[in-house]
Amino acid sequence: MTLTNDLLLRAARGEKTERTPVWVMRQAGRILNEYNEVRKKLSGFIELVKMPELAAEVTIQPVDILGVDAAIIFSDILVIPEAMGLPYQMLEGRGPFFPETIKTEEDLNKLRTADDDSLGYVAEAIRLTKKELNDRVPLIGFTGAPWTLFCYMIEGKGSKTFSLARRMLYEKPAFSHTLLSKITDSIINYLKMQIAAGADILQIFDSWAGVLPPWQYDEFSLKYISRIIDSVSDIPTIIFAKGAYGSRKSIGNTNCDVVGLDWNMDIGESRSLVGEEKTLQGNMDPAALYAGFDIIREETRKMLDLFGSDRHIANLGHGVYPDTNADSVKCFIDEVKEYSAKMRQGNY
Amino acid sequence: MTLTNDLLLRAARGEKTERTPVWVMRQAGRILNEYNEVRKKLSGFIELVKMPELAAEVTIQPVDILGVDAAIIFSDILVIPEAMGLPYQMLEGRGPFFPETIKTEEDLNKLRTADDDSLGYVAEAIRLTKKELNDRVPLIGFTGAPWTLFCYMIEGKGSKTFSLARRMLYEKPAFSHTLLSKITDSIINYLKMQIAAGADILQIFDSWAGVLPPWQYDEFSLKYISRIIDSVSDIPTIIFAKGAYGSRKSIGNTNCDVVGLDWNMDIGESRSLVGEEKTLQGNMDPAALYAGFDIIREETRKMLDLFGSDRHIANLGHGVYPDTNADSVKCFIDEVKEYSAKMRQGNY
Numbered sequence: 001m002t003l004t005n006d007l008l009l010r011a012a013r014g015e016k017t018e019r020t021p022v023w024v025m026r027q028a029g030r031i032l033n034e035y036n037e038v039r040k041k042l043s044g045f046i047e048l049v050k051m052p053e054l055a056a057e058v059t060i061q062p063v064d065i066l067g068v069d070a071a072i073i074f075s076d077i078l079v080i081p082e083a084m085g086l087p088y089q090m091l092e093g094r095g096p097f098f099p100e101t102i103k104t105e106e107d108l109n110k111l112r113t114a115d116d117d118s119l120g121y122v123a124e125a126i127r128l129t130k131k132e133l134n135d136r137v138p139l140i141g142f143t144g145a146p147w148t149l150f151c152y153m154i155e156g157k158g159s160k161t162f163s164l165a166r167r168m169l170y171e172k173p174a175f176s177h178t179l180l181s182k183i184t185d186s187i188i189n190y191l192k193m194q195i196a197a198g199a200d201i202l203q204i205f206d207s208w209a210g211v212l213p214p215w216q217y218d219e220f221s222l223k224y225i226s227r228i229i230d231s232v233s234d235i236p237t238i239i240f241a242k243g244a245y246g247s248r249k250s251i252g253n254t255n256c257d258v259v260g261l262d263w264n265m266d267i268g269e270s271r272s273l274v275g276e277e278k279t280l281q282g283n284m285d286p287a288a289l290y291a292g293f294d295i296i297r298e299e300t301r302k303m304l305d306l307f308g309s310d311r312h313i314a315n316l317g318h319g320v321y322p323d324t325n326a327d328s329v330k331c332f333i334d335e336v337k338e339y340s341a342k343m344r345q346g347n348y
Numbered sequence: 349m350t351l352t353n354d355l356l357l358r359a360a361r362g363e364k365t366e367r368t369p370v371w372v373m374r375q376a377g378r379i380l381n382e383y384n385e386v387r388k389k390l391s392g393f394i395e396l397v398k399m400p401e402l403a404a405e406v407t408i409q410p411v412d413i414l415g416v417d418a419a420i421i422f423s424d425i426l427v428i429p430e431a432m433g434l435p436y437q438m439l440e441g442r443g444p445f446f447p448e449t450i451k452t453e454e455d456l457n458k459l460r461t462a463d464d465d466s467l468g469y470v471a472e473a474i475r476l477t478k479k480e481l482n483d484r485v486p487l488i489g490f491t492g493a494p495w496t497l498f499c500y501m502i503e504g505k506g507s508k509t510f511s512l513a514r515r516m517l518y519e520k521p522a523f524s525h526t527l528l529s530k531i532t533d534s535i536i537n538y539l540k541m542q543i544a545a546g547a548d549i550l551q552i553f554d555s556w557a558g559v560l561p562p563w564q565y566d567e568f569s570l571k572y573i574s575r576i577i578d579s580v581s582d583i584p585t586i587i588f589a590k591g592a593y594g595s596r597k598s599i600g601n602t603n604c605d606v607v608g609l610d611w612n613m614d615i616g617e618s619r620s621l622v623g624e625e626k627t628l629q630g631n632m633d634p635a636a637l638y639a640g641f642d643i644i645r646e647e648t649r650k651m652l653d654l655f656g657s658d659r660h661i662a663n664l665g666h667g668v669y670p671d672t673n674a675d676s677v678k679c680f681i682d683e684v685k686e687y688s689a690k691m692r693q694g695n696y
Contacts, residue, residue: 245594295518
């Protein structure tokens, strides 16, 4: 099976492409009316994640509506803690909430390893999506990084500082490593299942990378990400570690293929820290999509010029904000396609 | 009037000191039982800020109890928006909330410039504190940075992304600059009043520096901070811009005397970006104070070694977390004093 549009995979492998591929984090979601139509039929977000046919439907929407060069399976990073034995709720306007968290050795021992049984609904959604995509564009599978999942499993909800999770690293480093290792085992099973179901490339989201100093990030996060990447080497991998300014060099030293940059990371500095052997992904400021089309186009061109033609996958530097107009997202995507093609021809 | 202990001021000016001075962001607050005793007599935090005698009392508590080398006036960064005409509430466990925010030109035109009348209670608290401190240690005055106050005045409350405030920078840059300029005028009046009342050194807190890319930070934040610093050049100034990884070099190019580092900023890298002409402040991880005393002492020594003996003011890299044991804070402070004295004598 050859993909009609394999720009994303070729760019991830460092091959030359006729234009820069583009997709948008959180592209399947509240920015699309078509998504909201599906969503409002259901009682909640988690319900949608667990209905493979509807998950496949919303996964494909941005391919049809926005013209992105990849679909990303509609799911949630917190399905892993749930599959390990910690169920959660999604509170409207307040984010995720875990009634039970990990505090003691006993809590730790009770955790299961996530497997194909507990997460089969994601595999089913991937199979359905692949079938319906009919090889038009690649499908991105994903997971939360062990450190980010650790934060939720310890704190039970979002936090500005995740001080309880960080407390654990100082107070009980061995306990922390055991939990991180268990999460890692579950993630490896999960990603292997995603590959078997048809995922073409994988992204690891480390949303809370930014709360750790570089030495702790390397020890309590990147070590486990690296183990994951080495276990799923059959397809390309992307690391997106938001706020990991001080660890870009270490991320460049893992065996991943693509390094995602957040909107605050300087492109030239990141390239020199990450090295020439990786593809970079990102990193337009999602707040720029609130501006008029002229400014969106200008910011998009500025970004493309800084990344250059090779080894770049265009994206935002953070998930698209839910109150963004879909037309503005489309304007960004169209400008990437048009301008990056011109860049290759040298006539711009 | 000569201060008995002027270590902090000498270090800020780059003079040699017999040991490293130390204080702790949020040292006057919930970590101290003595503070909680005062606080529980009142209906709220904002009430305490506005009672000069009690504000002076809690300002001095950490000097007596923890042995810090400076007091910092007990107040709040949000007194400025309030003095400009936007009152706020402090919601228990949820943070600040502004019933009215700035949306239109009309809102902007209604704003006043803060003056000695509207903020006289802070001047009074400073005068009382100076009197009761009796020149034992210097008194730090402070303000929020224009960008951070802009965030609250636009959003009306805390936010993970401050996307509404960032939206304004793209949608209405001229409007944004007018508001930032008005805030800056108020801050300059406020800091001049603090100096006249007896403040010995000033810190500018830019808590939300980290949500802006470097070019925007320089244009919408640092430009105004620089204007403030140039207007209050009679006493030393400290900039603490949390998360401003990409702007450390530009911060080093302002006329401030001290640059505060957050706990994620690499010390050596920051020194080379900021240059040799500034004193650095920080930056122990506040989560390290959750560990046992041995680890606290070890982390403290590690930090002191990395900063070296000159041009350093020891502090945490963020405000002390409210659930930290006061004894652990004391352990950090004592270790700074003891170990940094040994460092000077070369016998450690």
